[in-house]
Amino acid sequence: MARPRFGLIGTGFIGRAHAIALNAVGAVFADQEAPVCELLADTTVDSAARGARALGFARSTGDWRALVTDRAVDVVDVCTPNHLHREMALAAIAAGKHVYCEKPLANTAREAAEIAAAADAAGVRHMMGFNYICNPLLQLAREMIAAGELGEVYAFRGSYLEDYMSDPAVPWTWRCDRALAGSGALADLGSHLINLGHFLLGGIARVQGSLQTVHAQRRDPASGQLRAVENEDIARALVEFERGLPGTFEISRVGTGYKCGLAFSVFGTRGALEFQQERMNELRHYDAAGPAARSGFRTILAGPEHPDYRPFCPAPGHGLGYNDLKVIEVRNVLRAIANGTPGWPDFHEGVRVQRVMEAIEQSHASRSWTEVPS
C-alpha cells in the first residue's frame, strides 16, 4: 500500500505536535513506513506557507475546504479549536477521507454522534487524538488490570489538574466561550480523563457531577472589558463504571501548581496502581503478595519490556516525552488505515466521552445522579 498522505488543519499547540509526530513516526517504528506530509492548512495563506516550511509539509493552503477535498490527501488531521471540528470532519468524510480528529470530537454529544455516524456510513477510518493513553506505562496498567494482577479491581480515583487559569488575571480566551469551546475544564482536560477511565476499566454508567466556575469574569483582551466565563473551571464527579465499579473524577484548570496533572489510582484486592502524567515515565505498583515487612509501592520506570517503548530506546529509564505519545498515536492511526479496520479510540469513543461530559453537566444542573446514555 502507498504511504498515506496527510492533510493537517491547524498549526497551534496540538497541530505542531501532530506535525512533529508525522515527521518522526517512520524513523521510530522500523516496521512503519513514514506517512507523507502532503498539505497544511492554516487561517491565512502566509501562515500556512510558513507552517508548511517549518513543519515539513510539501504544500500549504489558507483554505481548509480546499484541503479536505484535495485529491492528494488521504487523511485529514483536524487540529483546530473545538467548535470547528464538526464542520471540518463532516466535510472530510463527505470527501471520502479518513479523519483523525483532536479531542473533543464536537461540542455536544449529538454533534459527535452525527460525525461518527457519517464516518461509519462513508466507510472511512476515524481516530481520536487522546494521546495520554498511548503511554507504554498506561498500556502496561491496562494489561495488568485485565490480567488480574491487582486481583478484583473495585475502585478508581482519577484527576486531571492544570493551573493555566488559576490566576484571575489570565485573560478571557475562546476556551471561556461555550459556543466555541463547549464545556471548560471538562472538554479540555476531562475528556482525557474520561477516555483514560474507559481505556482502563470500560464504560461509565452514571455520574453525580458538580461544576464550579471560580472566576466568573475575565478581561477580554480584544475589548479590554470584563467578559463572562461561560463554562466551568472545575468539574467533580462521583461515577459508576458499567462493570459496577465506583470512582471519582476531579478536573480542574485552576489546580494551582499542576502543569499536566493527569493522575489515577486503581485499587484491587491484591494490588494497586498509581500514575501521574508529570512523572509520565513512572508507574507506581503495590503488590499485596509477599511479606508485609517488604511491601510497598514500587516505582516501575518505563523500559523496553513495556508496550511501544523499545522503538524509542532499547535502554530502560531513559524516558519518553509528551511528543512521543503522539508518535505512538499516529502509528495507531496509520495501522487502522493500513488494516482497514477500526482502531481505538475512534469517533465512537469520542461520542462516549462526550456523553459522559454532558451527563456530568446535566447532573450538576439537576443535582441528581444522571445516567450516561449508551
Next chain:
Amino acid sequence: MARPRFGLIGTGFIGRAHAIALNAVGAVFADQEAPVCELLADTTVDSAARGARALGFARSTGDWRALVTDRAVDVVDVCTPNHLHREMALAAIAAGKHVYCEKPLANTAREAAEIAAAADAAGVRHMMGFNYICNPLLQLAREMIAAGELGEVYAFRGSYLEDYMSDPAVPWTWRCDRALAGSGALADLGSHLINLGHFLLGGIARVQGSLQTVHAQRRDPASGQLRAVENEDIARALVEFERGLPGTFEISRVGTGYKCGLAFSVFGTRGALEFQQERMNELRHYDAAGPAARSGFRTILAGPEHPDYRPFCPAPGHGLGYNDLKVIEVRNVLRAIANGTPGWPDFHEGVRVQRVMEAIEQSHASRSWTEVPS
C-alpha cells in the same frame, strides 16, 4: 494549680498512645507540668494491672465505673471501642470529671449531641482525640490559609486511605458491626478527614455521598462462619463548605497500598498546599508569585519555626512521629483544663463531625445532596 490526675480507660492501640503521651508531655513542653498517671482501667483486673505497670500508672482497676467516680481522678480519658464512648463519657461527666474522648464521640450524631450537652451543663472541660491536626505542619497550613498566603482559597481535595481491610481474607471484627462501630471507614478514618477539613476551612454545609462495601462478608473468627459486614469500606463525597467552597472526600479502609494516607490539597488563586500523613514531616507549598521559570511545589520540612515543633527538637528536618502528635494533643487538653476555657477540638466538634458523617450516609441512601444540620 495541682497537676491533673488522669484516669485512662482502655489499653489498646490508642490507649497506649495516650499513655505514652501522658508520660512524655511534661518533658517535651518545658512550660507544661506533667500530668499524673493515676488510674488505669481495662477489661479485667489482671490486664489492667499489667497495663498500669507497663504504662506507668499508679493504680489499676478492672471496672471502668470505679474509675470514673474515683476521687483521685480529675480527667477521664476514654480510649475504648466506639460503642462504649457514650456511656463512659456520660458517667464521667455525671461524676464531674473532665473528659478526653477518642473519635468518634459516639455512634450517632444524636448521642454525640447528648454527650456534648451534658458536658456543657456540668461545666467540665471536654476534648476530642483528633491527633492529626496537631501536626506542626498542619498548624502551619491553617495559618497560611487564614493569612491569605494562598490568595482566595476555592477548592479542597481530601482523602484518607488505609488498606487494613483490602484483603478479603481479613477476618470480621467489631469494626464491621454497625452496633459496635457505627459506620465503617467513615467513623474510623473519615472522622479525621472531616475534622481536618473543619480545622483548615470551617464548617461543611452539604454533601453528596456514596458508600461502597467491597467485601460484603468476612469470616468471623469466633464462629468460623461468614458474617455480614454492616458498614462501608469506602465513602466518597462531593462537599460544600459553609464558606461556599466545594471539595471532595475519599475515604477507604480498602485503599490497597496505603497505610496512613490522610491527605489533602487546597487550591487558591495565589498558591496551593498539599500534605500526606505518610510523609507527615513534609508540607508541599506552591507559591504562584515569582517567575514561572523558577516556580514549583516546595517541600517544607517540619522545623522549629513551625508551631509546637521546637519543644521536640531545636533542629529542623529531624522528624516528628505519630506519637508526638498525641503529645501535642495532650498538651492541648492540659491547657484547656488549666485555663478553664473550652479547647478545640471539643465535643461540639465531635458532634459536627458526626453530623457530616451521617449526612454522607443519608445522602448515599437518598442519592441526593443532603444538608448538614448545624
Next chain:
Amino acid sequence: MARPRFGLIGTGFIGRAHAIALNAVGAVFADQEAPVCELLADTTVDSAARGARALGFARSTGDWRALVTDRAVDVVDVCTPNHLHREMALAAIAAGKHVYCEKPLANTAREAAEIAAAADAAGVRHMMGFNYICNPLLQLAREMIAAGELGEVYAFRGSYLEDYMSDPAVPWTWRCDRALAGSGALADLGSHLINLGHFLLGGIARVQGSLQTVHAQRRDPASGQLRAVENEDIARALVEFERGLPGTFEISRVGTGYKCGLAFSVFGTRGALEFQQERMNELRHYDAAGPAARSGFRTILAGPEHPDYRPFCPAPGHGLGYNDLKVIEVRNVLRAIANGTPGWPDFHEGVRVQRVMEAIEQSHASRSWTEVPS
C-alpha cells in the same frame, strides 16, 4: 533488679532528647521497666533546677562532679559539648558508674581509647549515643544485608548533609573551635555516618579523605570580631571496608537545603537499598528478582513487622520521629545494664569511629590513602 537511676549532665538539644526518652521508654516498651530520672546537672544551680522541673528529674545540681559520685545515681548520661566528654566519662567510670555518652566519645582517638579502656577495667557498662541506627528500617536494612537479600553486596554510598552553616553569616560557635569540638562536620555528622557504615557492613580498613573549609572565618558573637574556623565544613572520602567493599562518604554542614540528610545506598548483585533520614519512615528496596517489566524501587514504610516499631504503634505507616530513636537507644542502654553484658554501640565503637575520623583527617593532610588502625 532495681530500676536504674540516671544522672544526666547537660540540658541542650541532645540532653533534652535523652530526658524525653527516659520519661517515655517505660510506657513504650511493655517489657521494660522505666528508669528513674534521679539527678540532673547543668552549668548553674538555677538552670539545673529549672531543667529538672521541666524534664521530670527528682533532683538537680550545678556541679557535674557531684552528680558522677552521687550514691543514688547508677548511670551517668553525658550530653555535654564534645571536649567535656573525656573528663566526665572518666570521672563517672572512676566512681563505678555505668556511662552512656553522646557522640563523639572524645576529641581524639587516643582519648577515646583511654576512656574505653578505663570503662572495661572498671567493669561498668558503656554505651554511645548513635541514635540513627536504632531506626526500625535501618535494623531491617542490616538484617536484609546480612541475610543475603541483596545478593553479594559490593558498594556503599553514604552521606550526611546538613546546612546549618551554609550561610556565611552564621556566627562562630564552639563547633568551629578545634579544642572544643575536635573536627567539624566529621565529628558532628560524620561520626553518625561512620557508625552507620559499621552497623551495616562492618569495619573500615582505609580511607582517602579530603577536607574543605568553605567559610574560613566567622564572626564571633562574643567579641564581634571575625574569628578563624579551625575545622572542616565538608569531608569527603573514598573508603574501603575490611570485607573488601569500597564506598564513598560525603559529609557536610554546609549542604544547603538539607536539614538532616543522613543517607546511604547499598548495592548488591540481587538488589539495592536506599535511605534518607529526612524520610526516616521509608526504606527504598530494589529487588532484582522477578520480571524486568515489573521491577523498580519499592518504598517500604516502617511498620509493626519491623524491629522495635510495634511498641510505638501497632499500625504500619503511622511514623516514628527522631525522639523515638532515642527511646529505642535508651532501651538498648537499659538492656545492656540489666544483662550485665556489653551492648552495642559501646565505647569501643566510639573509638573505632574516632579512628576513621582521624584517618580521614590524616589522609587529607598527606593526600594519600591512610590505614585505619585496628
Next chain:
Amino acid sequence: MARPRFGLIGTGFIGRAHAIALNAVGAVFADQEAPVCELLADTTVDSAARGARALGFARSTGDWRALVTDRAVDVVDVCTPNHLHREMALAAIAAGKHVYCEKPLANTAREAAEIAAAADAAGVRHMMGFNYICNPLLQLAREMIAAGELGEVYAFRGSYLEDYMSDPAVPWTWRCDRALAGSGALADLGSHLINLGHFLLGGIARVQGSLQTVHAQRRDPASGQLRAVENEDIARALVEFERGLPGTFEISRVGTGYKCGLAFSVFGTRGALEFQQERMNELRHYDAAGPAARSGFRTILAGPEHPDYRPFCPAPGHGLGYNDLKVIEVRNVLRAIANGTPGWPDFHEGVRVQRVMEAIEQSHASRSWTEVPS
C-alpha cells in the same frame, strides 16, 4: 545555505536516536531547516538498506569508507562502537567533512587529541554527542549557577549509576574489552558526567580516583567460556575543579536499581540545585532566601520559559524525553555548521573529557592525586 546532508554510520541504539532526531529537528525548531538524511552506512549492504528504509535515509551502503568520501555527504555522523571512532573521524576529516561523533571521542586521550587537531587543521566543524546537557533544565541550571542565583558555589556531587551489568549472569560484551571499549563505566557513563561537570562548573584540575571491577569474569556468548572483564564496573573519584571547587564523582554500571541515574547536586551559599535524569523534567532548587518556615527544595517542572523547551510544547510540565535531547543536540550541530563557528561540546571537549577519565585511571593505579593535563 543549502540543507546539510548527513551520512550516518551505525544503526544501533545511538545511531537510531540520531536518525530519529534528524527526522524530527526541522519540525520541532521552526527556524531550523531540516537536514537531509542522505546516506546510511551499516556493517552489511542488507542491514544498511533496511536501516535506510526504516530511518528515512535516501541511500545506503555497507562500506563506511564510501560514506565518508561520498560527494553528497556534508556531515559524517559517527555512531559506532568506541574503538572505531578514531579511524572514521579521521577519514571523514580527511575528506573535508564536518564530523559529529558520539562519546567517547576515542579510547585514549592521545587519540582524541589527534582527532581534534586534525579537525581543526582541516577547518571542519566538529561536535560531540553529549546529549544530556541539552536538557532545558540543565541549561537552566547552568544559567542559574552563572548568574549567582546559588550565591558562591562551593561543592559538587555527581553520579551516573546504571545497572545493566549488576547481574553476574549478564554476558561478556565488547564493553568489557579494553581494546574495543577503552575504560568501562568511565567511558560509557563517566564521560557524560565529566562533560556535565564541565558544562556547569568548568574544567577539572585534579582527581583522586578508585576503580572497582565487581565481576572479574563473564561468560562470552561466542565461546561459551568465561572471559576476563578488562575494565572497571565502578569508578569513584574525589575531584577538584579548576575554579577551586571540590567534588565527588561516582560512576557505576552495576548500580543495581538505576536505569539512567545521571545525577548531581550543586551547593552554594545561597542555594542548591539537584537533578536526576530518571526524572529529567524536574530540577530541584533550594533558595536560602526568604523565611526558614517556608523554605524547602522546590521542584521546577520543565516548561516553555526554559531554554529550548517551547519548540517542543508551549505548555509546561508536559515532559520531554530522551530522544528530544538528541533533537536539541542535532540543532546545535546544525547551528555550528551554519554559523561556521565552533559549537560546544566540540572535539576539544571530547579530549578534555578523555583526559579526566585517564587521570582517574592513573590515579587509581598510583593511588595518589593526579593532575589532569590541560
